Amino acid sequence: MGKKMMNNERETNVSTKVNANKVRTKVNGGVFVYTGAISVNDLAKALNISPSDIIKYLFMQKKMVTINSILDDELIGTICLEFGYDFEKKHIVAAENFEEVEIKDDPSKLKERPPVVTIMGHVDHGKTTLIDAIRNSNLVEGEVGGISQEIGAYQKEVNGKKITFIDTPGHEAFTAMRSRGASVTDIVVLVVAADDGVMPQTIEAIDHAKAANVPIIIAINKIDKPGADSSRVKNELMAHEVVPEDYGGDAICVEISAKQKTNINALLDAIILVAEMKELKANPDRYALGTVLEAQLDKNEGPKATLLIQNGTLKEGDFLVVGSSYGKARRMTNEYKKTLQDASPSTPVSVIGLTEVPQAGDKFMAFSLESEARSIAEKRKLLKNEKEQNKSSAASLEDLMNKAKEGSIQNINLIVKADSTGSAEAVKASLEKLSTDDIKINIVRATSGAITESDVLLATASKAIIYGFNVRPDAKTRAKALEEKVDIRLHRIIYALIEEIQAAMKGMLAPTLKEEVTGQAEIRKLFKVSKLGTIAGSMVIDGSIKANSLIRLLREGVVVYEGKIASLQREKDSVKEVKAGFECGILIENYNDIKEGDIIEGYLMVESADGE
Secondary structure (H helix, E strand, O other), X not given: XXXXXXXXXXXXXXXXXXXXXXXXXXXXXXXXEEOOOEEHHHHHHHHOOOHHXXXXXXXXXXXXXXXXXXXXXXXXXXXXXXOOOEEEEOOOOOHHHHHHOOOOOOHHHOEEOOOEXXXXXXXXXXXXXXXXXXXXXXXXXXXXXXXXXXXXXXXXXXXXXXXXXEEOOOOHHHHHHHHHHHHHOOEEEEEEEOOOOOOHHHHHHHHXXXXXXXXXXXXXXXXXXXXXXXXXXXXXXXXOOOOEHHHOOOEXXXXXXXXXXXXXXXXHHHXXXXXXXXXXXXXXXXXXXXXXXXXXXXXXXXXXXXXEEEEOEEEOOOEEEEOOEEEEEXXXXXOOOOEEOEEOOOOEXXXXXXXOOOOOOOEEEEEOOHHXXXXXHHHHHHHHHHXXXXXXXXXXXXXXXXXXXXXXXXXXXXXXXXXXXXXXXXXXXXXXXXXXXXXXXXXXXXXXXXOOHHHHHHHHHHOOEEEEEOOOOOXXXXXXHHHHOOOEEEEOOHHHHHHHHHHHHHXXXXXXXXXXXXXXXXXXXXXXXXXXXXXXXXXXXXXXXXXXXXXXXXXXXXXXXXXXXXXXXXXXXXXXXXXXXXXXXXXXXXXXXXXXXXXXXXXXXXXXXXXX
């Protein structure tokens, strides 16, 4: 197929002329037919009823809406049935909802594409070392703490065939990132250390692979280490329904040493074999569509995104809609920073030229015209904003009551800035998990990029602490933070960041007051003093009685009064404490109804941060 055809005759993915973004409604034979989200007012007009009737009905159902609230499908159906109508939603996919477009390719145009392979497994089990061995590069030394903290995508040619690898971070905080990796992958290589066995993130990786319905190849790593036991690993995997081939299952199992580069070629051959069985194909003769693997704001190049082409071909100069942003593919580079003119299916590329930083996991689509891309991006942004507003517009009364109850909960407001959107998302997810019944972690903002004066101003307004993960503020921003008295905390290791917040939470917990009984004294004789009241001549029978104690007066085991000691004396002198076995005089503050035989129990309320 000639290059001319590729440049000028690529198939488009959606037609903006056919798929107009217009909500249509009609009533046909007692059936309300609609095509998209509609407001209370629109529904009332279509059903020929008063909007107030709908609002009243939903109020009785503990749903608070206004005349302009957008209703979801469930509410539309409920309202229709209540007012005597059946309902039907017709699905017309608009160009701006291109994620929902079903791409139907001519089978004759489909060509073999490289498999996309995700490396998964528990932290420190050797995922990055394996990628290192495959690429003959040295990634581990450049990573903080030896842990991957961004998604990377790399291609390797094996016997004339390419394989695309996605390296997902192993730390448990990056669950969402691994989940995205599984959603775009064709094959999962599950790395399990032979000396460690199946661990929590191993199980998590298995769950992601199963959810994505992709085959698993087991790479039992570190077979060169003392204590390596491949049979134990296989048995543990079987407990999670991953059955190796030699145990009668369908999971190919390869024993490797990534460090010693043992059996790496056997693993690559296994990947090629599984890929051939899957018959992976795509149509290179259409405009590209795919997924954002990673995105960040580069201080020199602006918004930068790593895209995985899943179908079609992306060419330099193509116009893109990425998430709710758009732009032009001004320059494309591969993992070696080599400039590319075009990228075919299963190719990961780094692209600059977008108007803003997209979110990792966003879908993208290429278009031939800039006006088309801009128009669709603007509509997508409006839809995104509308959805965020609608999340709160139809809140239930129960939700509002719960929020009211949270008045006693302390909040820690945080602003998270990281070197990439994936890292920001991971840090945010980790911090939100720290919320307790007593303290709520509220992430005001979590984005990629340097800490700016805008962040400082937001922190001032929201009384937030700024956390920078692999980013730093410049001198001007530091000065602004000092002026506004905003605390900026900088970290490179996610563990340290989390531990610091946990320590802060423990320190900020309102101390729990715990009762500590100091002792008891038995009243043996009463002395009435006109100016003071009744002094209890007592014998301390247990522990000690302290002058600053709170007391309770017990009569035959029943509490008859609770108060404080006004005066504690021994042999006519005021004292701070009287221990067991000694006599003393006790004057109870504002209380004289005491009797011989009563027990005065002294106690203190001691602050306890953990409530124990």
